[in-house]
Amino acid sequence: MPAYPRLLFAAAQPDICKTELTCAFLQAAADRGLLPTAFQCGAGCGSSALHQQIPGVKSRCLDHFLTTEETMQSLLYADASNSQLAVLEGGSGFFDGAAGSDLSSAWDIASITRTPVVLLLRPQESALTLSAQVQGLLHFRPKSGIQALLLYSCCAAQYQVLATVLERETGLPCAGYLPKAEGSTSQDRIQVLVQQLERTANMTLLLQIAQSAEPLSPALLPSQPVTQQAPRIAVAQDDAFCCRFAENLELLEHLGAVLIPFSPLADSVLPPCEALYLGGTLPEQYADALSRNISMRESIRRVVLDGLPTLAEDGGFLYLGQSIENRSGTSRAMCGVLPGRSFRGKRPQGGCTRLTVWQDNFLCGKGTHLRVFTAPGQDTDARGADLLFHTENGSQWACGFAHGSVFASFARLYFLSEPVLAVNFVQAAAKRIRR
Structure with a gap:
């Protein structure tokens, strides 16, 4: 069973630029000499299109409505020989899936693929209330998979206060913060976030979390040629x-x-x-x-x-x-x-x-x-x-x-x-x- 480093970015609130942050992490990982692959949780194509604008990055879909647990695991397993890091982008919300259920939610995909989760948070005035929200996400379903917190649209002064309380109250490490990315286009904002990841986020910790992912079980996808005529x-x-x-x-x-x-x-x-x-x-x-x-x-x-x-x-x-x-x-x-x-x-x-x-x-x-x-x-x-x-x-x-x-x-x-x-x-x- 191969070890395949991977992590999933999930958002606690809907107004976090999750796709742009995922793209920035893909670029930052590539800049460090890694060969990453992206996976979008859910069947829309908007996130995948942005993922693939990062040079050399392929993006695939993981959707529990469209396919089975075994097929999703197989997709990751098949990719392990061609990539050094899988970066999964969760859907809107952490538990929100198809038709008001948790099917194909970020939590569902993380659980099925045994992928560690980094939870993206937007800071607010009350650190204790934010900690309570994180505790709710940790325990709303069994085995949340959340391994660290990353604050978005945050400044250094806020982070110093919030990180201390969040780590004390939740038991989770904070992996840094990112100021709100400015720019007229997604590409501009992604480039800003790439620089910020290296400055104010703990990339070493994020990559260590990815390395901690459990080994994958082998499974086969249909791939035998059905014709020799090359249509x-x-x-x-x-x-x-x-x-x-x-x-x-x-x-x-x-x-x-x-x-x-x-x-x-x-x-x-x-x-x-x-x-x-x-x-x-x-x-x-x-x-x-x-x-x-x-x-x-x-x-x-x-x-x-x-x-x-x-x-x-x-x-x-x-x-x-x-x-x-x-x-x-x-x-x-x-x-x-x-x-x-x-x-x-x-x-x-x-x-x-x-x-x-x-x-x-x-x-x-x-x-x-x-x-x-x-x-x-x-x-x-x-x-x-x-x-x-x-x-x-x-x-x-x-x-x-x-x-x-x-x-x-x-x-x-x-x-x-x-x-x-x-x-x-x-x-x-x-x-x-x-x-």
């Missing part, structure tokens, strides 16, 4: 198409696919391929540029209508439609494969949800049940009805075109939840070679 899957990858699970791409490669990145914004045509993957995004931000690239839109339209296996998630789903409203409310033409015209309406409730597939398609059969993630964003006047979404509050709504060679909807699939989806994707692509 090419074109993957949309630019500023307009930047939200997808990195684990999905890795699994497709392990199963024998060759991934061909391309840019619907900048490239003139779709590269030669046997399948197409259009990941999630917020396309209204780039509607004008996507619409101007007529040759790309037409090349995608031709091959999808010709039966190219196509997975289109979230913004990719809207991109295959007739039009997308830009930020000014003007409709811009898109690929025209599907009937919908998207608009700035409120789509149904987002987050982790379940769906039932109503039609046979290249990824799965009729009656398949999946766990997926949906994000907020534009709606469409032709959602389709091949998928039935079941929300945690008991409501249901239909959406999606999932028949034949197309699977397109607001859902972001997580292949490690149902690896057979990735197997079928690669095999469908391989069949195009044999045509």
